[in-house]
Amino acid sequence: MRGETEHRTxxxxxxxxxxxxxxxxxxxxxxxxxxxxTIAQAQPTPAEIARAAxxxxxxxxxxxxxxxxAGPWTLTLPQDHGAHPEARTESWTLAAHxxxxxxxxxxxxxxxxxxxxxxxxxxxxxxxALRALHRAHVIVTRGAEGRLMAEERYSRGxxxxxxxDPRAGTVWLEDxxxxxxxxxxxxxxxxxxxxxxxxxxxxxxxxxxxHEALAAGGGDAPFRGYALSRLAVEGTLGTGAxxxxxxxxxxxxxxxxxxxxxxxxxxxxxxVLHLDDGSDLSVVRTRRxxxxxxxxxxxxxxxxxxxxxxxITMNATDTWTPSGSEIAYPTAWRIEGPTLDLRLTPVIENQxxxxxxxxxxxxxxxxxxxxxxxxxxxxxxxLTGYEDx
Amino acid sequence: MNCxxxxxxxxICAALSLAACDDDSDATAExxxxxxxxxxxxxxxxxxxGNPDEGYRALVNEPYVSCGIPYxxxxxxxxxxxQDLRLPGRTGLNAELPYALTHHINxxxxxxxxxxxLTCHAAEIEGELxxxxxxxxxxxxQDPSRTVLQSxxxxxxxxETAAWQHFADRIAGIAPYxxxxxxGVNPATNLTWALMAHRDPETLAWSDTPLIDPPPTxxxxxxxxxxxxxxxKNAMFYTTIGRGDHAHFMLLAxxxxxxxxxxxxxxxxxxxxxxxxxxxxxxxxxxxxxDTALAARGERLFARDCAACHGTYGANExxxxxxxxxxxxxxDPTYATAATDGSRDRFYEWVARSPYGTAxxxxxxxxxxxxxxxxxxxxxxxxHNGSVPDMRTLLDSRTRPTYWRHRLAPRxxxxxxxxxxxxxxxxxxxxxxxxAARRLIYDTTRRGYGNGGHTYSDHLSADERDALLEYLKxx
Numbered sequence: 001m002r003g004e005t006e007h008r009t010x011x012x013x014x015x016x017x018x019x020x021x022x023x024x025x026x027x028x029x030x031x032x033x034x035x036x037x038t039i040a041q042a043q044p045t046p047a048e049i050a051r052a053a054x055x056x057x058x059x060x061x062x063x064x065x066x067x068x069x070a071g072p073w074t075l076t077l078p079q080d081h082g083a084h085p086e087a088r089t090e091s092w093t094l095a096a097h098x099x100x101x102x103x104x105x106x107x108x109x110x111x112x113x114x115x116x117x118x119x120x121x122x123x124x125x126x127x128x129a130l131r132a133l134h135r136a137h138v139i140v141t142r143g144a145e146g147r148l149m150a151e152e153r154y155s156r157g158x159x160x161x162x163x164x165d166p167r168a169g170t171v172w173l174e175d176x177x178x179x180x181x182x183x184x185x186x187x188x189x190x191x192x193x194x195x196x197x198x199x200x201x202x203x204x205x206x207x208x209x210x211h212e213a214l215a216a217g218g219g220d221a222p223f224r225g226y227a228l229s230r231l232a233v234e235g236t237l238g239t240g241a242x243x244x245x246x247x248x249x250x251x252x253x254x255x256x257x258x259x260x261x262x263x264x265x266x267x268x269x270x271x272v273l274h275l276d277d278g279s280d281l282s283v284v285r286t287r288r289x290x291x292x293x294x295x296x297x298x299x300x301x302x303x304x305x306x307x308x309x310x311x312i313t314m315n316a317t318d319t320w321t322p323s324g325s326e327i328a329y330p331t332a333w334r335i336e337g338p339t340l341d342l343r344l345t346p347v348i349e350n351q352x353x354x355x356x357x358x359x360x361x362x363x364x365x366x367x368x369x370x371x372x373x374x375x376x377x378x379x380x381x382x383l384t385g386y387e388d389x
Numbered sequence: 390m391n392c393x394x395x396x397x398x399x400x401i402c403a404a405l406s407l408a409a410c411d412d413d414s415d416a417t418a419e420x421x422x423x424x425x426x427x428x429x430x431x432x433x434x435x436x437x438x439g440n441p442d443e444g445y446r447a448l449v450n451e452p453y454v455s456c457g458i459p460y461x462x463x464x465x466x467x468x469x470x471x472q473d474l475r476l477p478g479r480t481g482l483n484a485e486l487p488y489a490l491t492h493h494i495n496x497x498x499x500x501x502x503x504x505x506x507l508t509c510h511a512a513e514i515e516g517e518l519x520x521x522x523x524x525x526x527x528x529x530x531q532d533p534s535r536t537v538l539q540s541x542x543x544x545x546x547x548x549e550t551a552a553w554q555h556f557a558d559r560i561a562g563i564a565p566y567x568x569x570x571x572x573g574v575n576p577a578t579n580l581t582w583a584l585m586a587h588r589d590p591e592t593l594a595w596s597d598t599p600l601i602d603p604p605p606t607x608x609x610x611x612x613x614x615x616x617x618x619x620x621x622k623n624a625m626f627y628t629t630i631g632r633g634d635h636a637h638f639m640l641l642a643x644x645x646x647x648x649x650x651x652x653x654x655x656x657x658x659x660x661x662x663x664x665x666x667x668x669x670x671x672x673x674x675x676x677x678x679x680d681t682a683l684a685a686r687g688e689r690l691f692a693r694d695c696a697a698c699h700g701t702y703g704a705n706e707x708x709x710x711x712x713x714x715x716x717x718x719x720x721d722p723t724y725a726t727a728a729t730d731g732s733r734d735r736f737y738e739w740v741a742r743s744p745y746g747t748a749x750x751x752x753x754x755x756x757x758x759x760x761x762x763x764x765x766x767x768x769x770x771x772x773h774n775g776s777v778p779d780m781r782t783l784l785d786s787r788t789r790p791t792y793w794r795h796r797l798a799p800r801x802x803x804x805x806x807x808x809x810x811x812x813x814x815x816x817x818x819x820x821x822x823x824x825a826a827r828r829l830i831y832d833t834t835r836r837g838y839g840n841g842g843h844t845y846s847d848h849l850s851a852d853e854r855d856a857l858l859e860y861l862k863x864x
Contacts, residue, residue, distance in 0.1 A: 062461075070468070220466065220467070221466075222465060222466045258465055258466075258543075260542045260543055264541060264542065264543070264544045264545050264550065265541045265544055265550045265553050265554055265557075266538055266541040266542055266544075286535075286538050286539075287538075288538070288541070288554070288557065290554060292554070292557070292558065292561070293534060293538075293557055293558070293561045294534055294561065294564075296532070296534065296535045296538055308825075310824050
């Protein structure tokens with residue numbers, strides 16, 4: 001038989017990153033469940049009917065003639081920063097861990113997802129045609145103020161309200177955009193422009209990664225993508241004299257292809273973490289949505305090279321329940337492994353934006369030990385699947 | 390497999406299809422319940438008649454393993470199989486699935502892809518897929534629960550989710566008992582015991598918690614025996630545990646998923662046909678050149694040193710069907726001892742009470758059968774636990790590697806040594822910190838993984854050993 005002997009990975013970094021397949025897919029699943037839920041909530045009809053409508057769109061998408069990535073693949077940057085419209089689904093996800101000039105910890109999350117419904121060939125030039133659902137969100141966590149700012153948007157993309165321009169190197173949803181081909185700079189920075197609750201936000205990511213890009217997918221995986229785990233970021237929040245300078249690190253995931261759809265039986269807890277010893281850590285805890293069975297934990301430590309970190313455990317140490325709710329979000333965790341002992345605490349408890357489909361997604365502080373030495377860090381934790389019965 | 394995501398699951402299920410893979414014998418007592426004597430295995434009771442052609446049809450099309458991954462989720466990550474992974478005689482969607490997978494529609498109308506017997510009982514050698522050849526490269530070292538979780542990634546919708554959850558529940562029940570130390574060896578026996586622990590023997594009702602003490606968590610490794618041996622063997626498996634109606638034992642493949650006795654009865658209706666197909670299989674012919682003069686010299690050595698246990702071949706074919714004591718054969722005793730020291734008797738009792746057998750069905754002998762050697766060229770690695778990578782080293786126990794690793798990407802069959810290309814290593818699993826590298830090491834110092842014994846040709850000269858090896862190619 002073939003598969004067992006074929007190793008299409010291009011080297012140890014790729015091989016190690018195969019472990020991250022689930023984690024990256026997870027980011028997409030989060031975005032997509034939000035899409036589905038958003039649609040459901042937007043309908044005046046009962047939720048079941050709306051969900052059925054969403055399912056209908058998804059079914060249409062499954063029948064659409066998008067290409068499923070297959071076979072060997074090589075990541076090509078900066079081109080692959082841009083859109084891949086031939087893919088059924090595509091997502092850019094950014095988690096930034098920043099500080100203000102006053103030293104305040106500030107977390108920013110941005111996600112933009114295109115969920116293809118019909119291909120360009122199927123709809124032709126009709127500018128009104130439904131080709132895709134787009135969904136995006138911004139979440140800002142202000143640690144010192146204990147304040148969460150969040151906003152989500154969605155669009156069917158008609159009349160180019162949402163879309164992409166490969167020549168200009170941009171993708172957008174209304175006036176939120178990511179640009180990655182600004183002339184002049186080499187390499188060009190990636191610029192995120194958005195607003196959150198009416199406050200302008202600009203982040204400029206220096207696309208000279210401090211850790212090399214990790215390619216995901218290839219071979220049998222039905223998607224492609226990459227992670228840039230440590231990018232230097234500068235930016236501003238606000239305008240004019242009130243514009244606050246920000247600086248720090250960001251983690252960028254970008255995936256495209258046949259990615260998981262909402263409504264499945266698997267849920268995830270995902271952590272991306274920047275440690276102050278210069279290493280980055282991705283941890284994904286995968287579990288059954290129905291609460292049965294054992295959860296699994298996959299961890300990837302990224303320094304000079306990416307290394308799968310076996311025998312990691314991730315156990316909740318505290319939960320937070322929103323008022324009026326019975327949902328217990330596990331917002332504090334202990335992560336242990338042969339060379340690792342980290343404790344995660346949320347910067348603020350309530351990092352559950354009032355999105356159509358609620359999820360807890362927020363900034364966490366970390367302290368503990370790694371290889372025997374004290375270590376601290378900041379990260380972003382996303383918890384999904386706790387809302388469904 | 391053309392789907393890396395799914396293949397581990399397939400292998401898991403597959404283990405089930407092997408499920409009854411042998412066991413043990415009881416060191417003591419003849420006449421004792423659930424034990425067989427050493428020596429000649431009496432001719433089995435008359436087997437239920439079956440149609441081999443119909444058996445093949447059922448083998449590659451019927452859902453005797455009825456739980457698995459929703460087809461829609463499978464197709465999200467896998468294209469139709471390439472031609473070299475397809476088999477003739479498959480109908481419907483099975484025609485385009487890899488040979489080890491079978492599709493059916495469950496009671497809720499959900500298309501299910503599940504493993505079939507060929508996951509463990511078919512393998513490719515020299516570019517040809519051979520039905521009945523044991524798969525000696527399956528990976529049972531991973532946690533199957535993890536793999537099942539991954540397989541849920543693309544599942545959606547209420548009915549498909551329910552089907553996946555059903556499959557995941559079953560895998561969760563057996564997951565603690567299936568992980569081998571080394572890629573390539575098979576945990577089928579332990580897996581079978583684990584399934585019995587989770588089922589009422591009379592109703593077959595599944596219980597998420599064990600109803601009797603489950604087996605130890607660490608399976609004792611077995612090599613998957615070739616199906617064509619059943620042409621000659623009076624009992625199934627290394628310890629001849631499988632007595633009586635062989636088709637009933639083969640039904641154990643259904644144990645992961647079967648819901649009740651009526652589902653089992655439906656499978657049992659065609660099980661005699663599958664048994665007849667298996668018993669009709671011929672060993673594949675050696676595909677390379679043979680030095681006939683050298684082989685003729687080897688035949689004389691074989692007649693002198695080997696035939697008494699393994700039989701004769703060619704025009705005057707015979708097979709003695711004999712089980713030998715552990716003290717005689719000297720190969721790793723762990724497997725046969727565990728089967729006959731009383732520690733597995735509760736499972737033999739389970740068989741006796743179940744539709745899978747009778748009071749006489751599960752009765753191991755305290756030793757190992759000397760198997761028929763038809764097609765032995767294809768069945769490396771050797772011994773019941775697959776601990777010896779090729780025939781050349783089997784024939785001289787002093788040269789058998791203590792630590793070795795299959796050479797993969799690509800694997801290579803070496804006609805000169807009659808076995809698989811491998812690297813001999815200086816150290817075992819305990820000295821390999823990387824788990825991914827560790828599980829590739831066959832470490833014969835591990836319990837149950839020993840490569841000693843069967844030293845009957847150590848006394849041969851190098852020339853004589855070459856001649857014997859050449860003759861074995863002709864079988």
